[in-house]
Amino acid sequence: MIRLNVNGEDREVDVDPDTPLLWVLRDELQLTGTKYGCGIAACGACTVHMDGFPTRSCQTRVSDVEGAKITTIEGVDGKAASAVQAAWRELDVPQCGYCQSGQILAATALLAETPKPSDDDIDAAMSGNVCRCATYHRIRAAIHRASETMEG
Amino acid sequence: MLHLMQRMANAAPRPSRRSFLKLSAGAAGGLLIGVKLPGSLAQAAEGAASDQMFTPFVRITPDNLVTVLNKHLDMGQGNATGLATLVAEELDASTEQMRAEFAPADNAKYQNLLFGVQGTGGSTAIANSFEQYRKAGATARAMLVAAAAEAWGVAASEISVKAGTLSHPSGKSATFGEMAAAAAALDVPGDVTLKTPDQWVYIGKGFPRLDVANKTVGAPNTYGMDVQRDDQLVAVLTRPRAFGATVASLNADEARKVAGVVDVIDVPGHGVAVLATSTWPAIKAQGLLEIEWDESTAETRSSDALFDEYRKLAQAEGPVFRHDGDAAAQLEGAANVVEETFEFPYLAHGMMEPMVLTIHVEGDRATLWHPSQFQTSDQATAAAVLGIPQENVTVNTLYAGGSFGRRATPDARHVVEAATIAKIWGKSQPIKLVYTREDDTRAGYYRPMGVHKVRAGLDADGNLVAWHHRIVQQSLMSGTAFESFAVKDGIDSTSVEGVEDFSYAVSAFHGELHSPKVGVPVLWWRSVGHTQTAYVVETMIDRAAEAAGADPVAFRRAHLTRKTGSDAHDADNARKLGVLDKVVEMSGWGEGAPQGRFRGVAVHKSFNTYVAEVAEVSRRDDGTFKVEKVWCAVDCGVAVNPDNVKAQMEGGIGYGLGAILFDEITLTDGHVDQENFDTYRPLRMEDMPAVEVEVIASAAAPTGAGEPGTPPIGPAVANAIRAATGSVPSVLPLSKAGLA
Numbered sequence: 002m003i004r005l006n007v008n009g010e011d012r013e014v015d016v017d018p019d020t021p022l023l024w025v026l027r028d029e030l031q032l033t034g035t036k037y038g039c040g041i042a043a044c045g046a047c048t049v050h051m052d053g054f055p056t057r058s059c060q061t062r063v064s065d066v067e068g069a070k071i072t073t074i075e076g077v078d079g080k081a082a083s084a085v086q087a088a089w090r091e092l093d094v095p096q097c098g099y100c101q102s103g104q105i106l107a108a109t110a111l112l113a114e115t116p117k118p119s120d121d122d123i124d125a126a127m128s129g130n131v132c133r134c135a136t137y138h139r140i141r142a143a144i145h146r147a148s149e150t151m152e153g
Numbered sequence: 154m155l156h157l158m159q160r161m162a163n164a165a166p167r168p169s170r171r172s173f174l175k176l177s178a179g180a181a182g183g184l185l186i187g188v189k190l191p192g193s194l195a196q197a198a199e200g201a202a203s204d205q206m207f208t209p210f211v212r213i214t215p216d217n218l219v220t221v222l223n224k225h226l227d228m229g230q231g232n233a234t235g236l237a238t239l240v241a242e243e244l245d246a247s248t249e250q251m252r253a254e255f256a257p258a259d260n261a262k263y264q265n266l267l268f269g270v271q272g273t274g275g276s277t278a279i280a281n282s283f284e285q286y287r288k289a290g291a292t293a294r295a296m297l298v299a300a301a302a303e304a305w306g307v308a309a310s311e312i313s314v315k316a317g318t319l320s321h322p323s324g325k326s327a328t329f330g331e332m333a334a335a336a337a338a339l340d341v342p343g344d345v346t347l348k349t350p351d352q353w354v355y356i357g358k359g360f361p362r363l364d365v366a367n368k369t370v371g372a373p374n375t376y377g378m379d380v381q382r383d384d385q386l387v388a389v390l391t392r393p394r395a396f397g398a399t400v401a402s403l404n405a406d407e408a409r410k411v412a413g414v415v416d417v418i419d420v421p422g423h424g425v426a427v428l429a430t431s432t433w434p435a436i437k438a439q440g441l442l443e444i445e446w447d448e449s450t451a452e453t454r455s456s457d458a459l460f461d462e463y464r465k466l467a468q469a470e471g472p473v474f475r476h477d478g479d480a481a482a483q484l485e486g487a488a489n490v491v492e493e494t495f496e497f498p499y500l501a502h503g504m505m506e507p508m509v510l511t512i513h514v515e516g517d518r519a520t521l522w523h524p525s526q527f528q529t530s531d532q533a534t535a536a537a538v539l540g541i542p543q544e545n546v547t548v549n550t551l552y553a554g555g556s557f558g559r560r561a562t563p564d565a566r567h568v569v570e571a572a573t574i575a576k577i578w579g580k581s582q583p584i585k586l587v588y589t590r591e592d593d594t595r596a597g598y599y600r601p602m603g604v605h606k607v608r609a610g611l612d613a614d615g616n617l618v619a620w621h622h623r624i625v626q627q628s629l630m631s632g633t634a635f636e637s638f639a640v641k642d643g644i645d646s647t648s649v650e651g652v653e654d655f656s657y658a659v660s661a662f663h664g665e666l667h668s669p670k671v672g673v674p675v676l677w678w679r680s681v682g683h684t685q686t687a688y689v690v691e692t693m694i695d696r697a698a699e700a701a702g703a704d705p706v707a708f709r710r711a712h713l714t715r716k717t718g719s720d721a722h723d724a725d726n727a728r729k730l731g732v733l734d735k736v737v738e739m740s741g742w743g744e745g746a747p748q749g750r751f752r753g754v755a756v757h758k759s760f761n762t763y764v765a766e767v768a769e770v771s772r773r774d775d776g777t778f779k780v781e782k783v784w785c786a787v788d789c790g791v792a793v794n795p796d797n798v799k800a801q802m803e804g805g806i807g808y809g810l811g812a813i814l815f816d817e818i819t820l821t822d823g824h825v826d827q828e829n830f831d832t833y834r835p836l837r838m839e840d841m842p843a844v845e846v847e848v849i850a851s852a853a854a855p856t857g858a859g860e861p862g863t864p865p866i867g868p869a870v871a872n873a874i875r876a877a878t879g880s881v882p883s884v885l886p887l888s889k890a891g892l893a
């Protein structure tokens with residue numbers, strides 16, 4: 002049994018210790034908001050927060066996260082997350098939407114750290130999150146929008 | 154698959170001949186509005202229970218929700234909202250009460266009126282549904298009004314409807330939900346009058362996307378990848394490295410030892426499947442399989458060898474796709490000839506959600522859960538593999554994590570795979586076939602590679618007098634159910650679209666197409682043939698302008714303004730000019746690019762939509778280019794949701810840009826060299842230009858938006874690079890020549 006703390010809840014799972022956190026979340030805990038896109042930390046679809054830091058769950062062994070606080074799209078909250086999700090809706094960012102859980106978690110982590118990011122900050126923080134629908138233009142605008150609303 | 158072809162050939166009946174009828178009250182109670190099918194399809198359905206002959210598009214339930222049944226797949230292009238907008242408009246519903254749901258697979262009810270089968274593609278979702286879904290909304294409205302009139306004892310003409318509320322000057326009012334049951338009991342009006350465009354409150358204005366809220370919270374059961382049925386097994390299928398190879402030997406000993414693996418099975422004709430109780434053990438075990446492949450019947454040529462063959466073919470005469478005037482003689486006598494050979498690689502679709510499908514076979518019935526793009530063929534294919542009647546296959550369509558064409562395979566290969574695995578497994582257990590990213594990249598169904606050889610002749614005054622265009626490209630349609638529909642006299646229309654309708658004024662045009670046979674499965678890729686033809690035509694037009702000593706915009710204007718002798722081409726040119734002029738204005742083309750920036754322009758028609766783009770690039774110290782800004786003007790007739798049209802242009806530009814900058818699928822001895830996003834480089838945030846889009850106001854019938862943004866971006870960027878370097882890149886991707 003491996004103990005996890007996901008979205009503030011303690012969970013136990015009976016899986017191989019080398020199982021990527023991604024598949025534990027999706028298949029064992031039915032938290033399917035975290036997506037599989039590449040499995041090699043190259044797309045960001047599987048991004049979760051580990052103690053607040055954006056982390057690729059596809060390349061994180063479940064046995065390595067015991068004791069850490071994991072937050073997924075289903076559990077993310079707080080000022081930055083609410084601002085990001087609201088801006089995403091206001092600007093109709095998602096197209097297919099499959100990448101957006103990861104984008105939202107990456108953007109939330111960026112704004113929590115850097116409330117007024119420059120375009121270069123956005124490039125750096127979001128570079129690992131691929132959107133094949135290429136909604137980047139709106140993601141950038143929505144991050145700036147969220148930054149504004151967080152001020153108010 | 155013959156029936157598909159026949160239905161394609163039976164052109165869809167005119168919507169105006171349709172009459173709307175009410176369905177028997179649905180299971181949820183309330184009002185269901187559908188359309189009665191006229192003509193042959195209705196006759197074909199004779200004998201079936203009468204209520205199965207109607208197409209339910211709209212459900213209104215006592216909880217005051219209006220659910221629009223979307224006959225199309227929404228893979229990000231927003232048609233769920235688009236069709237709901239059409240219904241809400243005529244129904245005078247509120248935005249908040251609208252919901253969207255995918256319709257089941259049922260060709261008689263839910264066919265694409267432009268295909269004759271149920272399916273999504275060719276940027277047709279709004280175009281073919283525009284009248285159909287508005288009529289459904291108007292019919293429902295008329296019945297709700299009639300119900301209210303009866304309940305209140307007033308004349309229907311005195312009742313007004315606004316934002317989901319029925320009201321009468323006497324002060325009486327009701328919601329749709331309150332009237333739904335009474336309305337359902339009434340007769341369906343024979344005909345309904347649609348609003349005129351000046352009465353529209355949503356169409357052309359805006360409507361919030363219905364799927365966005367779910368897509369920002371990671372809602373469950375949204376995508377095919379999210380399906381989890383009780384007792385489900387996950388299958389991961391290892392396909393041969395060379396297309397057409399078969400399993401020579403298999404050692405699955407190590408794979409079988411992985412905890413959670415249930416079985417490893419040989420799937421003849423497809424490869425080797427690992428079945429496991431969840432996803433990770435299946436993926437892990439896949440990596441432990443030892444498989445020897447017999448490649449004696451496989452395609453083992455390398456892409457370099459294929460390019461050699463294609464280049465040779467480009468020197469030889471081939472079947473003619475268009476011949477106007479004597480291009481050879483005109484080239485002979487031309488004052489100036491510009492000539493180029495272009496090379497385009499295979500491309501993978503690389504949609505964010507890899508291919509996935511869940512199937513559950515129970516006796517002579519089967520259920521599919523997946524983002525089905527061709528419901529009719531997916532359903533028919535599963536039935537054929539399982540040997541059960543087509544109507545015994547239920548298709549549950551989910552949102553797709555992108556497609557770009559990939560999920561619409563005429564041979565429904567992924568359905569064949571899943572159904573075959575289920576059949577071999579034999580137990581009545583849901584099986585979810587998951588493609589890993591590597592599987593998805595290597596499974597084929599690529600945008601075909603191609604070579605184009607073009608010669609353009611100009612007279613001494615700088616007028617285009619001849620265009621000679623030879624294409625070498627594998628046919629998408631040959632050997633599929635669509636062959637009789639799309640291939641005529643050896644010409645696959647999808648190989649020549651975008652140049653066959655070349656509309657710039659020119660004295661003579663000659664076009665030829667070679668369609669070599671290659672064992673690599675190919676498929677449409679966002680904007681299909683236009684991905685190549687727009688690049689070739691629009692960069693050659695820039696070359697011709699240069700030879701004529703003219704500004705690229707001035708040269709285009711001159712050749713779009715002159716009468717062509719073809720009414721169709723003149724009409725195209727008028728709309729091309731419209732978007733060209735708009736993008737010139739938006740970008741301030743006349744003032745020239747700022748210091749250190751270079752600009753290129755392109756204009757193209759695809760899927761009856763006209764798009765012009767200006768790209769502005771800068772050069773980095775290492776010689777690569779960054780696309781800084783793109784201006785885009787689009788004329789797609791009536792834009793049902795203008796902001797969504799803009800989103801599709803932005804996305805179409807980014808999708809096309811990533812491909813021309815970085816992407817190619819190459820083969821070494823028939824083995825695909827790329828496997829994941831490390832070797833097939835996606836466009837990323839820092840590569841995305843700022844994009845500004847304007848939608849031309851138009852009263853013309855709506856045309857597509859999903860694809861037409863893609864074709865112009867390649868040539869606009871290439872022309873900007875020409876402005877910087879003096880030469881147009883003719884081999885893609887640009888990274889190959891160190892330009893990206």
Ligand code: FES
Binds near residue numbers: 040041043046057
């Ligand atoms: S799935 Fe983890 S980064 Fe792509």
Ligand code: FES
Binds near residue numbers: 098134
């Ligand atoms: S919205 Fe489709 S991949 Fe990002």
